[in-house]
Amino acid sequence: MRPRTTAASTAARRYRPPKVTSGPRFALDPRRGIRLGPVALTLRPRAFLAGTVTVAVLLVLCGVSVFTGSFDVPADRVLATLAGNGESVERLVVLDHRLARVLAAVLVGAALGCAGALTQSVTRNPIASPDLLGVTGGASFFAVLLVTQPAIASRTGEHAAAELLAPMAVLGGLATTALILALSWRGGFDGLRLILVGLSINSLALSGVSWLLTRAELEQAQVATRWLTGSLNGVRLPDVTLMTPVVLCGFLACAVLARDVAALRLGREVAPTLGTAPGRTEALALFVAVVLVSGATAVAGPIAFVAFVAPQAAMRVFRTPGPPPLAAGLLGALLVLAADMTAQRLPAELPVGVPTAILGAPYLLYLLNQHRRRTSV
């Protein structure tokens, strides 16, 4: 059939989009998706399997963490304590020590993984995780500035400086992000500029931290250094109650933003044609990411690597076209929990920031290698 250039014979018909009939209230298509009432989502077999396995392993690790530990509590007593009938020692061990720590690990990991996926998606660059972009660096600088100021440290007593660390870190994270955004803004958002400015600010912040540490009193330097490595050692239940709404709101925001973040992966030129306003989506996604990271940093200090590795791993394990925020949250939770359990069970107790890198880095290298083999065949 050959195209006719003069179409006078073919009268122009008005375009009418076909009528969309609504489907059944519940539908489960094993290949494509699931629907319940008005809510529906795509569900590829690969993602479903990966999600189920991740959640199952996460639950098993949570169980192991709560039921075992250096202080021996029988399983039936653990259950009784969880139900609210424990003695004070049991409550201290099971609730304050084990449960708080497990929940904190899961929440912190979820927040970091999710935040990393958001920044990586928005900038379309796997390097753009919050800890490399200077958000955590800025948070650390402000926190250490506070701890090592003799005026503040002496005035507020022995532990007060440590307690002020968290809010100061959140403030620092937000302030640093605002600075990075302001410096990288040039008539619009530019992912690569954001990364380059972020990297510079990050190295500035880190050298600032080192400078402060060399000038600090030994005792204050110790407090600061312990916090800087990232640790769940001192976590208590109130920290968890602080973190829970932050992570839940973050996850909800991710679910609402998911569609627009996915559109942005096709580029800033294509996204608007799909009804996504790029600037608004980028600003919202960055804001959610910074709040999540700040919350996690306030609870556990700067835990390196999770926000970078979890989204990249999730992308390959769940086989998605970009770093998936919610799946990255799941893998982040798994990574931090596994790392913390390893750290606790080693002869010399390590801060959690060390094993996250030891577990995460080889795993990512393995996945990268797998991926290269698959595409080169």
Add this chain to the structure above:
Amino acid sequence: MCEPSPLSVHGVSAGYGKQTVLARLSLEIPRGRVTTVIGPNGCGKSTLLRVLARLLTPTAGHVLLEGEPLGAFRPRTLARKLTMLPQNPVAPESMTVSELAARGRQPHQPWYRRWDPEDDRIAAEAMAATGVEAYADTPLEELSGGQRQRAWVAMALAQQTELMLLDEPTNHLDLAHAVEVLDLVVRLCRETGRTIVVVLHDLSLAARYTDHLVVLKDGELRAQGPPRETMTPELLLDGFGLRAHVFDDPEDRLPTVVPARTAQRFEGAA
């Protein structure tokens, strides 16, 4: 042809920073036709398309979509009426053709409902119409340039918009693949009554695959009309600085542009 234009430009100026690319341009896109925009490099073809798709806000004048100002539409409402395929779009690594086509349904979905059997059916139809259904589960980077371009058209098609704007859809394609894409464009227009605006570089292809030709020069409208009347040697010399022969090819009886021998130019000048 007396139907009101679905998309019209009224005295629009637009540019980037201080540089003005379009100067007080007025234009009506005919409904249910293939309109092709041609012009020398830097004449504002892509800028015009970006203004029409609201990717660029004009500094003066206004664009009307179905008689209403383009700026008044909410982003998702606009994305149900009009879509644009930019030059050389890049998909994320390992994205499959069916995933790309499914994205086209996004403007029709609320955030909590990201899947629907109906959406699947429409995306599948779009893939069938563009002939990429055989590659539904193939990652885009494993396809040829022409197949990849058709996959992007499938996404735009799944959006079910009346208006489609395509910015150089044949860029970097060899002749066979370019023809493949343009055949598809004409077929979509004829079969579904869509209004399609295409920016093209190749003058011969533009003359053959168009109902309405729009010629820009230096950000201004140089000529417009049916290709047979518009595409003349005078226009090519004046608009493009190109000395060329225009004639109907003996087989298809369609206008064809062939550059004149360079030597003639010197003889003419002398």
